[in-house]
Amino acid sequence: MPHLPSPSVPSSSLLHRLRRTLRTPLGVTALTACIVLAVVAVLGPMLFGAEADRVDTNAIDQGSSMAHLLGTDDLGRDIAARVVVATRLSLELTLQATVIGVVGGLLLGVAPTVLGRRLGRLVTATVGVLVAFPGLLFVLFLATVFGVGSTGAMFAIGVATVPSMARLVQNMTASIAGSDYVAAARILGVGRFRLVSRHLLPNIAEPSALFATQAAAGILLSFSGLSFLGLGVQAPQYDWGRLLNEQLNGIYVNPVAALAPGVAVVLTGLTFGLVGEVFAKASGRRAPLSRQQPPSEQSAMAPAPLPDESAEGALVQVHDLRVGFPDGREAVRGVSLTIGHGEALGLVGESGSGKSLTALALADLVPHPGRVQAAEITFDGHDLRSDPHLGTTLAMVFQDPMASLNPALRVGRQLSEVAEVHLGSTRAQARARAVDRLSAVRIPSAARRARQRPHEYSGGMRQRAVIAMGLMGEPKLVIADEPTTALDVTVQQQVLDLLAEVRTETGAALLLISHDLAVVAQVCERVLVMYAGRIVEDLPVAELVGGAAHPYTRALVGAIPTMTTDPNTELATIPGRPPEPGDADQGCSFAPRCALATDRCRSTRPELVGFDTGRRVACWHPVGAVLPLDVRPVDAEAAS
Template sequence: MPHHDHDSSLRHRLGRTLRTPIGVTALTACLLVALVAVLGPVLLGDRAAQIDTDAINQGSSAAHLLGTDQLGRDIAARVVVATRLTLRLTLLATAIGVGGGLLLGVVPAVAGRRLGRLITATVGVLVAFPGLLFLLFLATVFGVGTTGAVFAVGLAMVPPMARLVQNLTASVAGSDYVAAARILGVGRFRMVVRHLLPNIAEPSVLFATQAASGILVAFSGLSFLGLGVQSPQYDWGRLLNEQLNRIFVNPTAALAPGAAIILTGLMFGLAGEVLAQAGGRRAPRTKEPAPRQPPTAARETAADSDGGALVRARDLRVTFPGGRQAVRGISLDIGAGEAVGLVGESGSGKSLSALALADLVPHPGRVSAGTLRFNGDDLRADPRLGTELAMVFQDPTASLNPALRVGRQLAEVAEVHLGASRAQAAARAVDRLGAVRIAAPERRARQRPHEYSGGMRQRAVIAMGLMGKPKLIIADEPTTALDTAVQRQVLGLLAEAREESGAALLLISHDLAVVAQVCERILVMYAGLIVENLPVTELLDGAAHPYTRALVGAVPTMTSDPGKELATIPGRPPEPGETGAGCPFAPRCARARERCRADAPVLTELGPGRQVACWYPVEPAAATSHTAKATS
């Protein structure tokens, strides 16, 4: 949902993430390991190096918690002291691997075609080579010792890191906003720093921290084999080697270094998860301070200020990198129980407007609004809607997990949001499948999505939205790719769902006939703006905006002449960022004048329940004449 300016900073997102259970655990573990690494050699360095020939190879005791080694040195103290060197070498090798992987991963996306192909092919060959053999080969090349082991382990991490980054940047580099940045002449370094790396941060951080765990194990393995840290230095791998022969005599001494390796590896994984959440879209969001008045009173006050509207949005915008606005400051109200249609050509911003209300705008899109309220709650402070909002997407196949049974997917909604038991949720899922007219719901609930027809999948998605008690149903092109009979069934189900639950409906479509069957009011969008708001009863003969009139004229009727071509709208809709100072529809409008090309009109009142954004709206009489000509 919309982020405040301070919420967009990494510092605030990291702070919020650290207050979650996983954040507290990771922070505690990191601080504990850091303290051991910093203070261990200072406090226990002398004890770890002290040789006592009278206490050689002793077992655990009060004086020596883990016993002693073959020179009488305290093993527990040596494990603690070895923490600093082990971590330092692990982090150095990780820095080499991550740095080299990022470099080789992003270069193909910004370099020339030949160089990019050469680097990609080289990385592919290195990834295909067995990792363990590649590590041992590098260890042999760099020689025995700490320095050689650091470079060997670090460089062995470069190929898999580079392959991951290459795959991620390839998908990002094909995005429209990257293409726009190239056209604008953005330099390669800025392209990498501003557009590529931020959008691959989360998986890259996760991979790097998981690789750090692997590097810790690999480095300890080299030391265990005698190829890493050499005497008199020691790390956990070398300590493990020293005590392996006594594992049956003093197992705690041999297992202690291994336990340290495992626990520190888990710490790296937890730290990576926290950093990934803070750097990506999964960071938890803080709520605004609770109001002093009771929540019920607060809602009633907010609802009164909203004029009784269930949804109120003012100056709602969806912005993508490069300053491109796909939704350019729309304002809308949806009353409780009202059915509103949102229509327009593809690319007009209909779906993004609905996704902004549901906090589902895909990354890296950002949502902002002057006012954004749902049922009296400020969605800018807390965007979570729970089961109060149901979303029916255009493609039900993408909405349903193909690996799970349909009933299980529906039941999960009740378990997570309503606190129902597994049995109660399963019974509710069967009941909802029956409510949307799916025959034999008990049997169908045990089936997977591929066993459903297209219409049944769409009905199942509607049933998923009705698992709770929604106050608003957003249906985004719910009848696309369905035949006429199934379309009628789906629209009937939406009408029944409204009647049963009293929910409001926001129906998104480019099909005016579909919207006219279900909705009471229509919002017409063009180029990210609402250009007309009118009752559905006035759509055919009373539309005032030339764009709305053109949409109506392009719809065939029963009286249309079969030998005559349908009316079309010349030109194409503007892309985000292409709109100039004037009316965005002016280049395609036959009524456009000089004022239209110079100044953009705003949405103004045209009568009761009517608004239009046009300098020269079509008069009702002219609209009727225009419609007659378009449909004759």
């Protein structure tokens, strides 16, 4: 089967996602703040070092002036210059302590995996005790152990950071160590250290980097606190904490001079926080869309057929969509589809066929570490590969509404947030629209229900609330992923009627994913049948029962009992099981379970081709269909 790019491919690497994040307002702000801070730290001592150290007995304890922006200290030295010069030492000590904390935390965190069971338990218990110890007291204790001064403070704060980092790493490695690929590596005889370097550390690199950036702000504050207490930096050196201590006595005479070091600490801490937010966003669990495959991978893939020419002007056009994972497994394999304006399209297939991943890829919601690649993904004329932001034009209704609703927030507040963020509405306007949308989905007493939390709703009402959330904007496409699962028959019908009303009132298209063919036949106009990550048949819903051409589609229909089915008749089943995403991709994926399969089916994969108006099938032996001559199997051509 074709393999996806390795984790080092820029399209899916942290570096690529970091570049994308740096182009956002958050990224620009964080990058600008880091550049300013770095320039001040590098150039500050060179430009203002002499001014910061020059003693002027004629200008002792002066206030702010044009000559001295923040005034002078008790030796007549310029306070503004000293604050600027102190930037380098403050950052150096902070970063050195951060390195000590991160490296020590990584070593202790992975130690239980490398060491034996007894030593591993001892390390885990030790880390637990240290984490439970009050942090401030721990820092003060270590400061007395390592001694007074900048070096002692650096080691004290760095070592005090180790337990929290170690606990984080232990929790992450414990979850990863139970993974199947780690167990397989152990069975293959991979050594402990290689197991850590190849399988554990790469998978915790991003959260560890996020922790380091966020912990740096706390380390800076701890350093300033120790220096303020006289346990940190000693004269003649000075950092922001020591400057704050020196100017504290004059806070009522010259408050600006006393607050300036504190403001520097706060702004630098905010910068570290912004950097942490950038890493958090860059390591977010979305799969970035790739414009195209790497050249080495493109040649390994057979080109997927283009959508029908009649798709011009369609709402959604997808060509050669693939969703895969770093280990080479591919769950969606070259899907091409179109959705017209206002059309209701059904997507059916067994569990694991790739239905939900296809829908998530359209919405740019494929979870990490999945990767999405496509030759074309357009929505309402916009290329989603270069502009994945869909705003409020796409609504997603998930299978479990409790996973979409925050149990700690009121339902109305969650709906109004959509209008505030995406539509620019005021809080009052958003609240009024939330009540209106809840009423539109036929939730009684909408104003009162808007003040309730999700657990106070029934299952059907929660599903309606999620639909109402999608209607807060003006969606042009509603993706409903198993919206009636786990609901009783009456509530199912109400939800389906509601989706039909939404289509009628808004003109939105509907992509309905379901295992229930009866539901699809009731709601949709066209049906796509998926198997093993591919579309194997595209047909009108009227042809679903009795007119399907692919043996897999006919088997799905035949496995559903009807009101006329004899109760004593054994229910029809499809023999075998669907292939795994990582199974070999040779021939027709349904061949091992198909009664019509021939040697050609097992060796050559059929493409999705049209054989009638509005119908396509991927099969060498379609039932009741006449394929074009260039794609007929050899035996059929001979018979003709």
